[in-house]
Amino acid sequence: MTHLQEELFKLQDTEYRDFNSSLIPGIEKETVIGVRTPVLRKFAKEYAKSGETEQFMRELPHKYYEENNLHMMLIGQIKDYAECISELEKFLPYIDNWATCDSPLPKCFDKNKEDILERAKKWIAADTTYVKRYGMGVMMRLFLDEDFKEEYIQLVAGVKSEEYYVNMMIAWYMATALAKQWDAAIPYIQEHRLSEWVHRKSIQKAVESYRITPEQKDYLKGLR
Numbered sequence: 001m002t003h004l005q006e007e008l009f010k011l012q013d014t015e016y017r018d019f020n021s022s023l024i025p026g027i028e029k030e031t032v033i034g035v036r037t038p039v040l041r042k043f044a045k046e047y048a049k050s051g052e053t054e055q056f057m058r059e060l061p062h063k064y065y066e067e068n069n070l071h072m073m074l075i076g077q078i079k080d081y082a083e084c085i086s087e088l089e090k091f092l093p094y095i096d097n098w099a100t101c102d103s104p105l106p107k108c109f110d111k112n113k114e115d116i117l118e119r120a121k122k123w124i125a126a127d128t129t130y131v132k133r134y135g136m137g138v139m140m141r142l143f144l145d146e147d148f149k150e151e152y153i154q155l156v157a158g159v160k161s162e163e164y165y166v167n168m169m170i171a172w173y174m175a176t177a178l179a180k181q182w183d184a185a186i187p188y189i190q191e192h193r194l195s196e197w198v199h200r201k202s203i204q205k206a207v208e209s210y211r212i213t214p215e216q217k218d219y220l221k222g223l224r
Contacts, residue, residue: 011035032065044073072103081108095130133169140173144180175205
């Protein structure tokens with residue numbers, strides 16, 4: 001066991017491990033240490049100062065789920081955009097679960113939206129489940145507000161996949177689009193442009209959202 005792994009096991013909460021591992025299908029329970037996210041986030045801030053991060057980020061793939069989450073947290077702390085993107089591109093193919101994939105985006109993305117948009121398009125076109133999901137997550141988080149264009153919805157809605165975690169992200173994106181860009185998003189539901197499963201899941205998630213008005217929810221229920 002590496003020194004880093006030993007340190008992570010010192011932070012282990014076995015009850016949390018048992019609970020959290022049940023929420024991440026496809027991940028072996030033995031690869032989940034059981035470190036709560038706020039604890040791991042605090043550890044990441046200190047570990048970033050240790051001088052060990054460069055070696056750790058080169059040693060791929062990681063063994064433990066928490067190592068993957070730590071890796072994403074370390075990327076998120078990088079302020080230089082070029083360096084951040086370089087490290088992210090190296091790591092994306094190794095993501096193997098939805099929780100790591102859905103980590104908060106690095107703050108440096110906010111000031112580099114023109115470049116990150118082109119990269120998100122490339123990620124969405126990738127064959128890898130979680131690279132594709134990450135790209136759609138970028139579009140959902142960064143391009144449904146003041147930088148929104150109607151064509152962006154088609155970019156996500158046009159994805160055809162048999163992968164559960166890809167389709168779930170499409171539904172999550174569409175529900176968020178309905179909350180933020182109703183007029184642009186609702187035709188995709190009205191005209192059944194999505195697969196049947198994604199269509200129903202999008203409506204379900206939208207109806208569950210506090211950002212959708214009661215009147216909109218009633219209308220969506222009639223489109224199931």
